[in-house]
Amino acid sequence: MKETIGFPRALLYYYYYPAWRSFFESLGQTCQVSGKTTKAVIDSGIRVTVDEACLPVKAFHGHVLSLSGACDRVFVPRLVSVEKKAYICPKLMGLPDMVRHNCKGIRQIIDPCIDMSRNSRAYIKELYATGRLFTRNPLKISVARRKAKQAYEVFVRLLQAGLTPIDAMAKQDFHLLQYFRDSGTSCNTLSRHDEDVRSPIIGVLGHPYILYDSFLGMNVLDRLHLMGAKVVTMDMLQPAVVEQAAAKSQKRVFWTIGRRLLGAGYYFLMPGTVDGCLQMSAFACGPDSFIGELLQQESARSKQKVPFMTIIVDEHTGEAGVLTRLEAFMDIVERSMLR
């Protein structure tokens, strides 16, 4: 039977929705994404979560609640690990339990456990178990799995070609091959000498669910564009560049996104890569608190300083305050470019 699967537009939706959508659509299901984050969504999430939860987790709950009545089941995966010897934040590991406990009106949750830390067999078993909710035909599930993998690979290529996840998702629907033919490239190791040398290049760090959510991220990417800056996020860098820079850390960071943030941050703070580095962080985020500290230390150590600023967002952050800080930051960047 055809069902509607609800996808909260929050947390790792920004990385994995293209693959998830492809998987469920290949099995003949309809995908329904919650609307954009608004104050009402955040407020409803805050009402059902504990105070200690970080803002993105509160927002996730708000998105789940907004799907109530609009779908047959809500997709809330238990994300443990997406690569060997590295893990996702524990709050994402416990997400299905939190949602079940906090969102009473939600009828059914699909919660496969994604754990690739040891081998891929357990993960494949989970995919088949999820597929069997809709078909008894293993061949169909196998095709859905292959299509999801292809969709994800194309999505990653688009990110590395310089698109944000939002733009990449839109591009995936339209004229994809034409896009690659026109752009002729799939990677972008940064070079300040490429083009547009007068525009400041700002490296922006942050979890995807903050940066690309215009409400949580206070539209920072658009604001920087409007201020004349060229923006580069960690997702636009080649993984090898990020890994190489992250290896500078004395101890390997075992959080997947934390390690990427640190690597991209170290790379952005190298003189000659970008003109300024901005970190967007969530209040009450454990991994961000020490990544931010390590980057502050790196910035302080560097002789040829790249301007570096951290903005911490929570449910009380106002746009006016963020705008003032951004303007001051861009003034510093422009002055440092004159040196």
Ligand code: SF4
């Ligand atoms: S990494 Fe930080 S912001 Fe993301 S879910 Fe964990 S605590 Fe929240």
